[in-house]
Amino acid sequence: MTTLQLKNIVKRYKSQTVLDDLSLDVANGERLVLFGPSGSGKTVLLRLIAGVIEPDGGRVLIGGEDMTDVDAEHRGLGMAFQNFALFPHMSAFDNIASALTSRKSSRDTIAAGVHKVAKLLKIDHVLSHHPKALSNGQKQRTALARALVGSPPLLLLDDPLRNVDAKLRFEMRLELPRLLAAQGATVIYVTQDYKEAMALGDRIAVMAHGRIRQIGTPAEIYNAPADIEIARLFGDPTINLLDVVPQRGPDGAFVELSDMRLRLPGFGAEIIEKQCVLGLRPETIAFAEASAHGAIPVTVEAETPLNEKTVTLALTARGREILVSRPAGTPGPVAGPAHIAVDGRAAFLFDKATGQRILPSELASKRDGEAA
Structure with a gap:
C-alpha cells in the first residue's frame, strides 16, 4: 500500500521554480530519505507535504486521499523541523505532550508516552525545563520526541540530528531506525549528511534543482550513481x-x-x-x-x-x-x-x-x- 503520492508537484517563489514537476511514491512503513545539497528543495518539499505551504501545481495524496487543499492540522502527520518550533512558555514535557493533549488523551497515557520517548532520546532528565534552559541538541530532541510521541502514520523529519553532538548523533543513527520501525510509521527524512542517509533510509531520493535525480536503495545509490554529482x-x-x-x-x-x-x-x-x-x-x-x-x-x-x-x-x-x-x-x-x-x-x-x-x-x- 502507498502511504504518500506526490503527482507532478510544482512550487515557485516569484520567478524561481523550487520544485519542478516532481512525482514520488512512498510505500506504507517505508523510510525514505530526501538527500541533496542546500537549496535543492528538500525542506520546501517536506513543508508542502505537511500542508504548511501550498503547491502551485500537482497533487498530494496521503493514504489514497487527496490532501492538496487540506490544512496541516487535519493531515494527521508528525513533524519535526530544523527550527525546533517549541512553545517557549511550556516545559519540555508539555511540548512533547502537546501532540497527545490535542487528542484529549488521558493523563496516564500522556505521561507514559512522553516518558517512553524522552528516555529513548535521552532527554528524560530535562522534561521539567523550558526551551530557554535547553541546549540546541536538547531542543532538537524535544521537537523530535513531540513528533514521535503520537505514533503518527506519516512522520516528516527535517534534519532532526543536525544540532546534536557527534557522539549522540552516531548513537541516534543506530537507535532511530529501531525506534521508527517499532512505531511502524512511514517516514520522510531530510538530511545533507550522506552517512545519515545511508544509515536511515530504506530508499534515498537524491534531489537537485527541485528535481529527483536518482532514487534507490543506499547500495544502489552508492554502487550505481546516475551521474558525477551523485557519485561525488x-x-x-x-x-x-x-x-x-x-x-x-x-x-x-x-x-x-x-x-x-x-x-x-x-x-x-x-x-x-x-x-x-x-x-x-x-x-x-x-x-x-x-x-x-x-x-x-x-x-x-x-x-x-x-x-x-x-x-x-x-x-x-x-x-x-x-x-x-x-x-x-x-x-x-x-x-x-x-x-x-x-x-x-x-x-x-x-x-x-x-x-x-x-x-x-x-x-x-x-x-x-x-x-x-
Missing part, C-alpha cells in the same frame, strides 16, 4: 575522477593510467575515442607489488590515518591525484614510488559533456529491454 556526494574520501579517452585494444576497451592499460570490461564501441570521466572509489584501489599483473606505478605523496582507515594521496606518472583508502593497520607505502591495483569492473565511466553515467553495454541493453 556519496563517499568519504570522495571518489577519484579522472579525464580519460577510452581506446580499443585486443581485449576490449581500455584507458591509460601512468602509461599502463586499465581494461574496462563490458564496455563496447560506444565509448571509444569519447571524452569521458573515469570514477574510482578510493576503497576499490589497493597497493600492489610491482610484479603484479596490471600494476600501475604511482608516487605516494602523503598518508592520513583516519581511525578506522588510512587514506593515501598518490600521483600518477602524469601528476594526476589518486586517493587510496585501506583499513587501519593494513600495511602500505608511506612515501615514494609504489604501485596500485585497480579493478576495471569496479570503475564508473561518465560522459564528460553531460555528467551522466555510461552503462556497460550488457547493462544498457538490459535496461533498454526493460524500458521497451
Whole structure:
C-alpha cells in the first residue's frame, strides 16, 4: 500500500521554480530519505507535504486521499523541523505532550508516552525545563520526541540530528531506525549528511534543482550513481575522477593510467575515442607489488590515518591525484614510488559533456529491454 503520492508537484517563489514537476511514491512503513545539497528543495518539499505551504501545481495524496487543499492540522502527520518550533512558555514535557493533549488523551497515557520517548532520546532528565534552559541538541530532541510521541502514520523529519553532538548523533543513527520501525510509521527524512542517509533510509531520493535525480536503495545509490554529482556526494574520501579517452585494444576497451592499460570490461564501441570521466572509489584501489599483473606505478605523496582507515594521496606518472583508502593497520607505502591495483569492473565511466553515467553495454541493453 502507498502511504504518500506526490503527482507532478510544482512550487515557485516569484520567478524561481523550487520544485519542478516532481512525482514520488512512498510505500506504507517505508523510510525514505530526501538527500541533496542546500537549496535543492528538500525542506520546501517536506513543508508542502505537511500542508504548511501550498503547491502551485500537482497533487498530494496521503493514504489514497487527496490532501492538496487540506490544512496541516487535519493531515494527521508528525513533524519535526530544523527550527525546533517549541512553545517557549511550556516545559519540555508539555511540548512533547502537546501532540497527545490535542487528542484529549488521558493523563496516564500522556505521561507514559512522553516518558517512553524522552528516555529513548535521552532527554528524560530535562522534561521539567523550558526551551530557554535547553541546549540546541536538547531542543532538537524535544521537537523530535513531540513528533514521535503520537505514533503518527506519516512522520516528516527535517534534519532532526543536525544540532546534536557527534557522539549522540552516531548513537541516534543506530537507535532511530529501531525506534521508527517499532512505531511502524512511514517516514520522510531530510538530511545533507550522506552517512545519515545511508544509515536511515530504506530508499534515498537524491534531489537537485527541485528535481529527483536518482532514487534507490543506499547500495544502489552508492554502487550505481546516475551521474558525477551523485557519485561525488556519496563517499568519504570522495571518489577519484579522472579525464580519460577510452581506446580499443585486443581485449576490449581500455584507458591509460601512468602509461599502463586499465581494461574496462563490458564496455563496447560506444565509448571509444569519447571524452569521458573515469570514477574510482578510493576503497576499490589497493597497493600492489610491482610484479603484479596490471600494476600501475604511482608516487605516494602523503598518508592520513583516519581511525578506522588510512587514506593515501598518490600521483600518477602524469601528476594526476589518486586517493587510496585501506583499513587501519593494513600495511602500505608511506612515501615514494609504489604501485596500485585497480579493478576495471569496479570503475564508473561518465560522459564528460553531460555528467551522466555510461552503462556497460550488457547493462544498457538490459535496461533498454526493460524500458521497451
